[in-house]
Amino acid sequence: MSVAEKNKELFSSYYERWVSIYKDGAVRDVTLRKYHMTAQWVRKLISDVRLCDMTRSVYQQLINDYAKHHERQTTMDFHHQLKGAILDAVDEGLIKRDPTRKAIIKGRSPRDKKIKYLNQYELHILLKNLELAEDVNWDWFILLIAKTGLRFSEALALTRADFDFAHQTLNINKTWDYKGNGGFLPTKNRSSVRKVQIDWQTVMQFASLTRNMREDIPIFVKEGRIYNSTVNGRLERLCRNLNLPVISIHGLRHTHASILLFAGVSIASVARRLGHASMTTTQKTYLHIIQELENQDIDRVMRAISSLS
The missing domain is CATH 1.10.150.130 (Tyrosine recombinase, N-terminal domain)
Known part of the structure; x- marks a missing residue:
């Protein structure tokens, strides 16, 4: 041409x-x-x-x-x-001057997006009522995301080899293409490649659960396509039956992060655990929680000042 x-x-x-x-x-x-x-x-x-x-x-x-x-x-x-x-x-000389220069970006005002998550007491009720069978089921998947804050695609891609039981860590280095034809894909970004510490109880549970599984086969992926609506449907039924706020699997990730923040874990540590590319992402996502914690800090500051004499 x-x-x-x-x-x-x-x-x-x-x-x-x-x-x-x-x-x-x-x-x-x-x-x-x-x-x-x-x-x-x-x-x-x-x-x-x-x-x-x-x-x-x-x-x-x-x-x-x-x-x-x-x-x-x-x-x-x-x-x-x-x-x-x-x-x-x-x-290439096909357009004489850059028409995007000084472009003014407009758009509708963003809708208020209230992040749905459970508090620690509600999460405890949910986990206590999971039906954890001897074989892998979606309740095990729900438990693992609640304990780790993994993304849906990251958790689907987990194999037995990703568990370092001796050091109580999970190696996150891939995702599962659940929106396509299946198979392993790279992580969302370089920051998503990480090691996530897990508690000893989860270590013992998954060591037993995956004992007879192959090292290279995804734990939660069986034959056929995986739909997040299937897992979300299971989680929704659990929440409704237990009279808890209905959240999604992604809401479990938010629940995990919010509990850590309220426990006093630093934003930097939460960002690394979630695999965020920067702390800015964490701050924007959990701004309402951070503001609530800042209000608590103000109360602590005032109590400390008033006690001075």
């Missing part, structure tokens, strides 16, 4: 071709699906805009139209996914 022909190419076609060349096979499937979703929105919003017609005003209008239907952070992600392709087009 000549430069003249490329200049007349629709921007939506160029973007889809760019995704195919630069992203297909280079990013994880879940990320690639986001690029394809961006391509669908481009085709929907500016189906007739040519590559050579992509000016700052045209691009800003695209961002504005997308922002009508999405929160600001989602719009920011949309902008970043487009910007890579556009900058390449500028480098």
Whole structure:
């Protein structure tokens, strides 16, 4: 395709071709699906805009139209996914100037997202009423996530070899592709590769439970696809039967983190245990808990000051 022909190419076609060349096979499937979703929105919003017609005003209008239907952070992600392709087009001389320069990112105000988690007493009731059979079942899965705070895909990928029973640790170095065709995948990020300390009781339970299992086979994955709705359904029934707040498996991860924070564990330690890329993620996710702890600290400070004489 000549430069003249490329200049007349629709921007939506160029973007889809760019995704195919630069992203297909280079990013994880879940990320690639986001690029394809961006391509669908481009085709929907500016189906007739040519590559050579992509000016700052045209691009800003695209961002504005997308922002009508999405929160600001989602719009920011949309902008970043487009910007890579556009900058390449500028480098190739297909667009004269960078139309993304000084783009104003708008978007709907984020909805209040109340993180659902159990307190320590409620978690105790839940764990006490699990039906822990002699063979692996989903109640064992619920117990392990409650004790470790692992992500759903991380827990699914666990094999017997990942348990270091002598040192009471779990080696987290992979995930399970439950959204696709199964199989091991890399962790979410480099920080997700970690060792998670586990208590002696959990060590003894899983040493016995996995005694006759192969070292390289996922403990919780049997034949057929795994759906998180199956496990969430089991957890929901347990919560309802016990008159507890209904939470999801991901809510168990939040429960684990919140109990640690209320116990006085540092944010840095919680972030490492959860496999967060930075403490900022932990702080943003558990801001309401941190604020509550700060209020408790203020009370402690005032009591300490008032006792001085």
